[in-house]
Structure formats: structure tokens, C-alpha cells
Amino acid sequence: MILFISDLHLSAERHDITACFLNFMANEASQADALYVLGDLFEMWVGDDDDSPFHQQIKTAFRTLTDSGVPCYFIHGNRDFLIGQQFARETGVELLAEHTVIDLYGTPALILHGDTLCTLDLDYQRYRKKVHNRFIQWLYFCLPLSYRQKIGDKLRSNSSNTNQTKSNTIMDVTPDEVVSQLRQHQVALMIHGHxxxxxxxxxxxxxxxxxxxxxxxxxxxxxxxxxxPDGNILETREFATPELSTRHCEQ
Structure with a gap:
């Protein structure tokens, strides 16, 4: 089996999500042919030099998985697009392009995070273009880690407030863009999160x-x-100790 996950938004504050993820990695992903993470693994990622104990715990789970022989692939999300080659080296995870076609048991499939499909959200697309600029990223990484963490907290708060005012249509994918991407990559299967x-x-x-x-x-x-090889099924995994979340609509 091949497994896909996205939008975990892992953080040190959500112990229930972390516990569920670590259990999934140890007992389920370890039995897979491959694991694909389609972005927003973390709630916020300000740089590979953020070596907190929490991040070390998550990286260790990936290193254990890849060392066991299970290949793991990662596509950046809008919350963790700054994950870089240091993270890949430490975990054994392979970083993929934002639009990647894979062979899914004989069926070509386009995989992506999904934020590029939301073309009606013009404010977000402008923001995305800016923060993906290599020069702006270089300037950002020149800042001390503590400054970057404050900037990340501010951007996360702004995103939460802004999304509350947007309609469901704007925050969802644009159907024409979905078809355009399928046509461009010459596939009939798309998998995404966001x-x-x-x-x-x-x-x-x-x-x-x-x-x-x-x-x-x-x-x-x-x-x-x-x-x-027999098909694709979306499944849920229950938390051992549910915690109240107030972020249901955040992306």
C-alpha cells in the first residue's frame, strides 16, 4: 500500500495530533510501500535551523521510517514551504516539486499541496508569489531565528483572521484550474490537500x-x-485523547 497524508499542522501545543502521527508512523507507515506527505506537515516552519526538541522528535520518526527502507516523499505546503535540504538529509525524506506526477500502481497521478489550485483567492496568490521569491527568502534567512519565529507567529495570526472573512468559494479550488492541471500533466487522477x-x-x-x-x-x-492495486480509500484515524480545536477552517 501507498499512503498519503497532509495538513497535520503539527505543533508542540497539540499533543493529540502528535501522538496520533507518531503511532501512524510506527505502526502503519512502517508497513507501507511508500509515504507521501503533501504539505502543511507543520503548523509553522521558519527554517531548518529551528532544532527544537519537538522538531527533533518528528524528524526522528521520519528517520526511523526511511532507515527501515520505506521511501518517504514531501511536497511543500503553504505553512512549511521553507523546509529545505537540511531537513531532507536529517530525515531521509525526498523533497518533490510542487506539481509531481507519480506512478500509483500503474496509474499516473498528479500530486500537489493544492494551494496553487485556489486561483480565485487573489490576495493569497499574491502573497504566495512574494514569499516564494528566492531573494526575499534569502533576506528572511539572514534574520536571527528568534526574529523569524516572531514573523511566523504574526503571519499565522494574520492568516487566521483573514480566512475568517473569505467565502468558501474563494478558499476552495477553482474547477477550471483543476482541469487545466490535469490536462497539462496528461493524467486523469489528482491527489491534493490544503x-x-x-x-x-x-x-x-x-x-x-x-x-x-x-x-x-x-x-x-x-x-x-x-x-x-485494488483501489484508493480515504480513512480516518481517531485520537487517543481528543482536544478541542479552534482552527477547523484555517488553511
Missing amino acids: THRPAVHELDMDGSPATRIVLGDWYEHGSVLVCT
Whole structure:
């Protein structure tokens, strides 16, 4: 089986999510043919030099998995797009391009985080273009870690406040962009996260059937896409000790 997860938004404050994730890594991902993480693994990532005990715990889980022979792949999300090669070296995880086509048991599939599909959210797309600028990132990394952490906290707070005023349509994917990406990459299967709206959507692409699978977030329970040669199933994983989350609509 091949497993897909996204939008865990791991943080030291959410022990229930962390416990569920570590259990998943040790007892489920360890039995997989491969694990794909499609972005927003962390609630915030300000640089690979942020070597907190919490981050070490998560990196150790990945290192244990990859050392056991299970390949693990990562696509950046909008919260952790600054994960870099140091993280990859320490964990054994392979960083993929933001739009990547993989072979899913004989079926080509386009995998991505999903934020690039939300083309109606013009403010976010402008912001995304700015923070992905290499020069701006270089300037950012010149700052001390403590400054970057404060900036990250401020951006996270601003994002939460802004998203509360946006309509569901704006924050969801643009259907035409979905079809455009499927057509561009010449595939009929897309897998992504970001919107926190787990579902399997059957589409029409130029008169032929296509499928878009949306991964769920990990705010109230774990969400895993389990793929086998026999099919693809979206499943949940319950938390051992649920905690109240106030971030259901955040992306």
C-alpha cells in the first residue's frame, strides 16, 4: 500500500495530533510501500535551523521510517514551504516539486499541496508569489531565528483572521484550474490537500472521466489516503485523547 497524508499542522501545543502521527508512523507507515506527505506537515516552519526538541522528535520518526527502507516523499505546503535540504538529509525524506506526477500502481497521478489550485483567492496568490521569491527568502534567512519565529507567529495570526472573512468559494479550488492541471500533466487522477475538505470528486475532462481526491486535515482526527492495486480509500484515524480545536477552517 501507498499512503498519503497532509495538513497535520503539527505543533508542540497539540499533543493529540502528535501522538496520533507518531503511532501512524510506527505502526502503519512502517508497513507501507511508500509515504507521501503533501504539505502543511507543520503548523509553522521558519527554517531548518529551528532544532527544537519537538522538531527533533518528528524528524526522528521520519528517520526511523526511511532507515527501515520505506521511501518517504514531501511536497511543500503553504505553512512549511521553507523546509529545505537540511531537513531532507536529517530525515531521509525526498523533497518533490510542487506539481509531481507519480506512478500509483500503474496509474499516473498528479500530486500537489493544492494551494496553487485556489486561483480565485487573489490576495493569497499574491502573497504566495512574494514569499516564494528566492531573494526575499534569502533576506528572511539572514534574520536571527528568534526574529523569524516572531514573523511566523504574526503571519499565522494574520492568516487566521483573514480566512475568517473569505467565502468558501474563494478558499476552495477553482474547477477550471483543476482541469487545466490535469490536462497539462496528461493524467486523469489528482491527489491534493490544503482545503481541508476530504472527498473523492469524479470529473469530466474533455469527455473522459477523471478523479480528484482531497486529503483531510488532522484537527479532529487523523486523515489517511490508503492506495492499493485494488483501489484508493480515504480513512480516518481517531485520537487517543481528543482536544478541542479552534482552527477547523484555517488553511
